[in-house]
Amino acid sequence: ATPTALMVGTGRGAKMGILIKNGEVLEDVNDVKTVVFDKTGTITKGKPEVTDIVGNNEQVLKIASALEESSEHPLATAILEKAKQSKVEKSAVNNFQAIEGKGVSATINGQNAFVGNDKLLHDVDITKDMKYQMIKLQNEAKTVVFVGLNDQIIGLIAIQDAPKETSKEAIATLKARGLRTVMLTGDNKRVAQAIAQEVGIDDVIADVLPGDKADHVEALQKSGKVAFVGDGINDAPALTMADVGIAMGSGTDIAIESGGIVLMKNDLRDVAKALELSRKTFNRIK
Ligand code: ADP
Ligand code: MG
Numbered sequence: 001a002t003p004t005a006l007m008v009g010t011g012r013g014a015k016m017g018i019l020i021k022n023g024e025v026l027e028d029v030n031d032v033k034t035v036v037f038d039k040t041g042t043i044t045k046g047k048p049e050v051t052d053i054v055g056n057n058e059q060v061l062k063i064a065s066a067l068e069e070s071s072e073h074p075l076a077t078a079i080l081e082k083a084k085q086s087k088v089e090k091s092a093v094n095n096f097q098a099i100e101g102k103g104v105s106a107t108i109n110g111q112n113a114f115v116g117n118d119k120l121l122h123d124v125d126i127t128k129d130m131k132y133q134m135i136k137l138q139n140e141a142k143t144v145v146f147v148g149l150n151d152q153i154i155g156l157i158a159i160q161d162a163p164k165e166t167s168k169e170a171i172a173t174l175k176a177r178g179l180r181t182v183m184l185t186g187d188n189k190r191v192a193q194a195i196a197q198e199v200g201i202d203d204v205i206a207d208v209l210p211g212d213k214a215d216h217v218e219a220l221q222k223s224g225k226v227a228f229v230g231d232g233i234n235d236a237p238a239l240t241m242a243d244v245g246i247a248m249g250s251g252t253d254i255a256i257e258s259g260g261i262v263l264m265k266n267d268l269r270d271v272a273k274a275l276e277l278s279r280k281t282f283n284r285i286k
Contacts, residue, residue, distance in 0.1 A: 009281025017249075017264035018274045025260035026282035028243035029275055033224025035174055036217060036238070039185035039192060040074060040161060041231040042248060043199060043268065048074050048161035050082035051142055054133050055155025058088060064115045064147045064157060066091040067104050075145065076104070078159050079115070101186050101209040101234075103145065114148045115157075117188065119207075124151055141194035143187055168199045170268035175200065177272065184208055184216055186234070210234035214241040229263075229271055231255050244278075246271060 010020045020026070037043050053060055065083035068076035069090060083090065093106040093113075103116015114120055126134075126146075134144045134156060142158040171181050182203045185192045189206035196204045205216055213230075214237035220226050221243070228235070228242035231251030239245035239258035247259030250266045261278070263270045 005281060005284035009277060009284070013274070013277050016270070016273060016277075018270055018277060019249075019262040019264060020274075020278065020281075021260055021262065023285075025244050026278045026285070028225050029227075029278040029282060031225040032179065032227045032244060032275065034180045034182060034220050034226045035271065036182045036184050036220060036226055036228045036242070037201070037268075038213075038228075038230035038232060038235050038238075039183055039187055039195060041251065042229055042235075043167050043183065043195065043201075044161040044163050046074060046161065046231070046250070048078040048143070048159045050078050050157055051160045052137060052158035053082075053155060054130065054158075055147070057086075057155075060147050060155035060157065061086055061088045062091060063108060063113050063149060063154065064145075066093050066108060067096070067106050067113055067115045069093070070096045070106075071098055071104050073098075073104075074161070075143065075159055079157060082157075100211070108149075111150045112148075113150075115145050117145060121146060121148070121153075124148060124153055126153060130156060135190065138188055138190035139194060141191055141198065143191050163195060163199050164266075164268065167268050170271060171200045173269065173272045175202070182220065184213055184228075184238070186210060211237075213238040217241045227271070227275070229268070244275075246274060 006023050013020050061083045064079050068079045091108045096106040102119045105114040137144050137158040142160045147155045181201045183196050183201045184205045192204045192206040217238045225243040227244040228238045229246040231248035233252050236254045236258040245259040246261045247255045248266045249264040261274050
């Protein structure tokens, strides 16, 4: 092995904004068959915006923003921004609870309130019209959350997070090299498929709970080596499990720590460049 080749390779990468943190990942790069992507903040910009509100807009925003005040989820940031723009006053909340992969709940004026996806709805009825609106918005690649008060749904909020400008080209390059591309997300299947179609991703695994991402990577490893690209706290176990973990430089600290490669420019076109650079560097070391 020649450490010089490794240094040259990592030095060249660093100039391109591709940090190869350890030489170990290089060994696996040649055999990668599948590249798995997180959705939010990886394929998309990670800057979601509220686009539609169904129901009494003021009441829906008032309840939702009160609940999201204590959440750090990107969806919460979008809802709080909309409430601020609309100058909605927030209610006081008690007993705040974040329910991983599902949403948030709290007590407002002694009433149970929640914001989140359908995994949060148990004995709550959805009207036909709400369901129709939900499907329509999801097909437009918008994430839909329900706003509930006392076992009743009072409205829907649709939130859009557009793909990064370069994601489509990045996926096309990887596919042209014979790699299978997969999206792995906690978001709803309809939304995930709409975005996958926009950027040309082959397969979608949606509605994945945060704790289950690594298990899905492990299952995909049955058909060859896997590279995983992600940015979130919930991506850290999958980044560790993958043969090649690639973290976004804009990601959370724990994601960056868990990745063997870090993309400082947050541009998915650098995935193909990182794989190519690692391959060349490894072949020189060998
Ligand atoms: P990902 O980061 O892969 O998009 P998460 O596991 O963070 O997914 O969230 C999955 C889903 O859980 C979201 O799409 C949303 O429906 C729901 N959810 C999670 N946190 C919140 C929140 N604070 N407010 C509303 N919905 C939420
Ligand atoms: Mg993410």
